[in-house]
Amino acid sequence: MTSQVAERTWQHNVHLSGGAPAERPGEPAWLSAARRSAFDWLSQHGFPTRKDEDWRYFDLAPVLGLAFSPNREPSIEPRAADLGAVAGPSLGGPRLVVLNGRYSPLLSDVTLGLGDGLHVASLAGEIRDGGPGLAQRWGDGAYSHAFDALNAALAVDGVYIELAPQTTADAAIEIVYLTVAAGDLPLVSPRSVIFAQAGSRATIVETHLGLGHGHSLTNSHTRVVLAAGAHVEHYRFQAEGPEASHLSVVEVHAGEASRFASRTLAVGGLRARHEVRARLVAPSAELRLDGLYLPAGEQCHDNPVLVEHLAPGCTSRQLYKGIVKDAGHGIFNGHVIVGAAAVGTEAHQTNKTLLLSDRAEVDTRPRLEIFTDEVAATHGAAVGQLDQDALFYLRSRGIPDRDAQAMLVAGFAADVLDGFAPGPVRGLADRLVGSHLEAGSGAYQPEVKR
Amino acid sequence: MLVIEGLHVEVGRTEILAGLDLAIPAGEIHAVMGPNGAGKSTLANVLAGRDGYRVTAGRVKFLDHDLLAMSPEERAAAGVFLAFQQPVEIPGVPNMYFLRTALNSLQRAHGLAEIGPSEFLALAQDKVRLVGIDPALMSRSVNEGFSGGEKKRNEILQLAVLEPRLAILDETDSGLDIDALRVVADGVNALRRPDRAALVITHHRRLLDLLVPDRVHVLVGGRIIRSGGAELAGELERTGYTGLRDDRRDPVATIGASR
Numbered sequence: 001m002t003s004q005v006a007e008r009t010w011q012h013n014v015h016l017s018g019g020a021p022a023e024r025p026g027e028p029a030w031l032s033a034a035r036r037s038a039f040d041w042l043s044q045h046g047f048p049t050r051k052d053e054d055w056r057y058f059d060l061a062p063v064l065g066l067a068f069s070p071n072r073e074p075s076i077e078p079r080a081a082d083l084g085a086v087a088g089p090s091l092g093g094p095r096l097v098v099l100n101g102r103y104s105p106l107l108s109d110v111t112l113g114l115g116d117g118l119h120v121a122s123l124a125g126e127i128r129d130g131g132p133g134l135a136q137r138w139g140d141g142a143y144s145h146a147f148d149a150l151n152a153a154l155a156v157d158g159v160y161i162e163l164a165p166q167t168t169a170d171a172a173i174e175i176v177y178l179t180v181a182a183g184d185l186p187l188v189s190p191r192s193v194i195f196a197q198a199g200s201r202a203t204i205v206e207t208h209l210g211l212g213h214g215h216s217l218t219n220s221h222t223r224v225v226l227a228a229g230a231h232v233e234h235y236r237f238q239a240e241g242p243e244a245s246h247l248s249v250v251e252v253h254a255g256e257a258s259r260f261a262s263r264t265l266a267v268g269g270l271r272a273r274h275e276v277r278a279r280l281v282a283p284s285a286e287l288r289l290d291g292l293y294l295p296a297g298e299q300c301h302d303n304p305v306l307v308e309h310l311a312p313g314c315t316s317r318q319l320y321k322g323i324v325k326d327a328g329h330g331i332f333n334g335h336v337i338v339g340a341a342a343v344g345t346e347a348h349q350t351n352k353t354l355l356l357s358d359r360a361e362v363d364t365r366p367r368l369e370i371f372t373d374e375v376a377a378t379h380g381a382a383v384g385q386l387d388q389d390a391l392f393y394l395r396s397r398g399i400p401d402r403d404a405q406a407m408l409v410a411g412f413a414a415d416v417l418d419g420f421a422p423g424p425v426r427g428l429a430d431r432l433v434g435s436h437l438e439a440g441s442g443a444y445q446p447e448v449k450r
Numbered sequence: 451m452l453v454i455e456g457l458h459v460e461v462g463r464t465e466i467l468a469g470l471d472l473a474i475p476a477g478e479i480h481a482v483m484g485p486n487g488a489g490k491s492t493l494a495n496v497l498a499g500r501d502g503y504r505v506t507a508g509r510v511k512f513l514d515h516d517l518l519a520m521s522p523e524e525r526a527a528a529g530v531f532l533a534f535q536q537p538v539e540i541p542g543v544p545n546m547y548f549l550r551t552a553l554n555s556l557q558r559a560h561g562l563a564e565i566g567p568s569e570f571l572a573l574a575q576d577k578v579r580l581v582g583i584d585p586a587l588m589s590r591s592v593n594e595g596f597s598g599g600e601k602k603r604n605e606i607l608q609l610a611v612l613e614p615r616l617a618i619l620d621e622t623d624s625g626l627d628i629d630a631l632r633v634v635a636d637g638v639n640a641l642r643r644p645d646r647a648a649l650v651i652t653h654h655r656r657l658l659d660l661l662v663p664d665r666v667h668v669l670v671g672g673r674i675i676r677s678g679g680a681e682l683a684g685e686l687e688r689t690g691y692t693g694l695r696d697d698r699r700d701p702v703a704t705i706g707a708s709r
């Protein structure tokens with residue numbers, strides 16, 4: 001199927017299934033307008049192709065070649081036990097579950113960790129019952145790409161979190177996005193908005209999981225708005241099913257002296273692209289963006305990052321690490337723009353890839369664009385294999401080859417994982433990494449050249 | 451305990467060891483000295499099972515094992531330990547965790563129960579004190595950013611914890627302060643037991659004065675060209691290696707015979 005045909009099929013499907021900007025009953029006017037403009041954007045720009053800088057290494061053809069259908073009910077109704085099996089135990093705070101793009105009160109558990117000043121709701125509920133503020137925080141009408149616009153056009157639900165000024169949420173707030181497929185090609189479009197008011201603090205863990213079988217497409221968007229002095233630790237675990245396609249955007253709007261940390265971990269999906277886009281709009285904001293991705297088998301994990309320094313004295317640090325096994329494909333596409341107003345910027349960007357097989361593929365492109373003076377900026381990328389001297393050192397102490405390789409792989413990932421909060425969050429990360437690396441044929445079995 | 455016969459080893463197309471013979475009986479400490487590039491580290495690495503060396507002839511027997519047929523971890527389990535001339539830095543792997551994993555790998559290989567974290571901690575703390583290594587180094591990544599001497603002390607710590615039957619020390623004394631030198635000597639002397647042995651590669655007499663080897667061998671051009679008692683070290687210090695080269699035709703000639 002040529003990409004044009006694919007695209008027409010797609011648009012057709014999306015229209016037919018109610019994605020068209022027709023007004024939905026009871027929908028506020030601002031939302032109808034936002035969806036309509038997103039749809040117009042999509043129609044105008046079309047889907048990305050390999051010619052697009054940002055999509056050069058990511059193969060979209062299989063996604064566009066399948067007739068996914070949006071906003072369908074899940075074909076199987078998962079029970080709490082099914083969820084527990086994939087999501088593991090609660091992290092000790094509220095757990096909000098979004099099932100195929102819709103908030104599930106049944107699967108969610110909000111008995112823990114809710115205190116004064118922390119407002120948690122389904123996005124649909126907030127649209128219906130919430131104040132007018134949501135309209136401003138919904139999005140700024142700038143889309144990274146067609147899928148980003150498609151989410152804005154199609155999304156009906158997700159999670160809304162708001163922290164009142166000076167509030168601290170003690171326990172991690174967990175959002176679990178569960179995509180259920182059973183050969184019905186669901187296109188799932190969850191959208192969440194997190195608003196951290198001045199001086200508030202929270203840890204938010206977004207986990208993407210899959211259940212069932214067959215292809216699915218998750219196209220998610222999370223917008224995080226930090227007012228002055230807010231601190232948000234944001235985690236994002238992507239552990240979707242083996243046939244899943246996953247496209248997502250986390251968009252960050254960082255206010256004065258706010259601190260935002262994004263720590264992403266990708267182990268799942270067949271092809272997954274997780275974009276982090278952050279705008280530092282007021283002075284002295286601090287940004288930390290770390291990522292660990294582990295494509296194995298035929299998996300592709302793409303990590304586009306766009307950081308825009310738009311105000312003086314902001315800091316951004318990125319550390320992305322890929323561990324690529326089998327015929328996996330790891331992509332890092334990091335772009336830092338330091339605008340004319342952003343004097344005194346500090347921006348660092350590092351990408352390192354560990355190749356565990358000679359079929360493994362890696363593309364890395366750290367980019368810096370600087371439009372002002374007085375900037376401390378560094379960027380670098382390195383690709384390597386397991387250090388054979390280190391491997392021999394470990395083995396010479398009696399550690400079997402396989403264990404020694406596992407130790408070196410874990411050692412490679414350590415500086416990213418060590419940034420994860422100790423306790424349940426780190427536990428979840430270790431569990432996901434552990435089961436991913438053990439799964440499949442010959443977890444560490446070396447295709448490493450000796 | 452260790453018997454090496456007619457060992458020929460090539461790196462790339464170059465022959466580095468050219469018919470090396472060496473025997474270390476149980477309970478003895480032997481020193482190997484020789485000029486830079488003579489093949490000392492090559493010998494140590496081949497014994498420990500490092501890749502990149504081609505054994506073209508010869509045999510190495512360790513206890514009942516055909517050592518050269520074994521993987522590095524099997525050799526370690528059999529009791530071989532190499533203190534590296536250049537210990538490797540391993541980012542992201544905490545030193546304490548590495549040491550416990552190593553010890554427990556040996557325990558498993560011997561069919562013994564693993565040692566739990568708290569029991570290990572107690573054991574490690576003892577050895578840390580014994581070796582005089584800064585305890586802060588235990589929670590850092592293996593050798594990463596360690597000073598030269600700290601790396602060497604870390605090798606001795608591993609030696610003390612893993613208690614090998616055959617310790618091979620490749621210039622462990624180089625770059626060590628005088629206190630550390632004593633620690634190395636004590637560590638090696640502790641191996642002077644009926645079921646243990648040590649092969650100590652060194653350029654310096656200082657260490658040999660402290661540990662008094664049973665035999666000193668001189669490795670030049672890939673072969674042992676002289677063997678003798680402890681006093682050979684002193685003699686070498688006076689004569690250097692150049693004076694010895696003429697005797698290569700007679701690899702078993704011993705100056706120490708005058709003892």
Ligand SMILES: Nc1ncnc2c1ncn2[C@@H]1O[C@H](COP(=O)(O)OP(=O)(O)OP(=O)(O)O)[C@@H](O)[C@H]1O
Pocket residue numbers: 461462466484485486487488489490491492493502535
């Ligand atoms: N991987 C290698 N590739 C090429 N040459 C090598 C390699 N390893 C060793 N050699 C060569 O083999 C010879 C012996 O090296 P080796 O390290 O065994 O010497 P040594 O006796 O330990 O010397 P030193 O006292 O300097 O430590 C040297 O000439 C060295 O350059």
Ligand SMILES: [Mg+2]
Pocket residue numbers: 490491492535620621
């Ligand atoms: Mg050497």
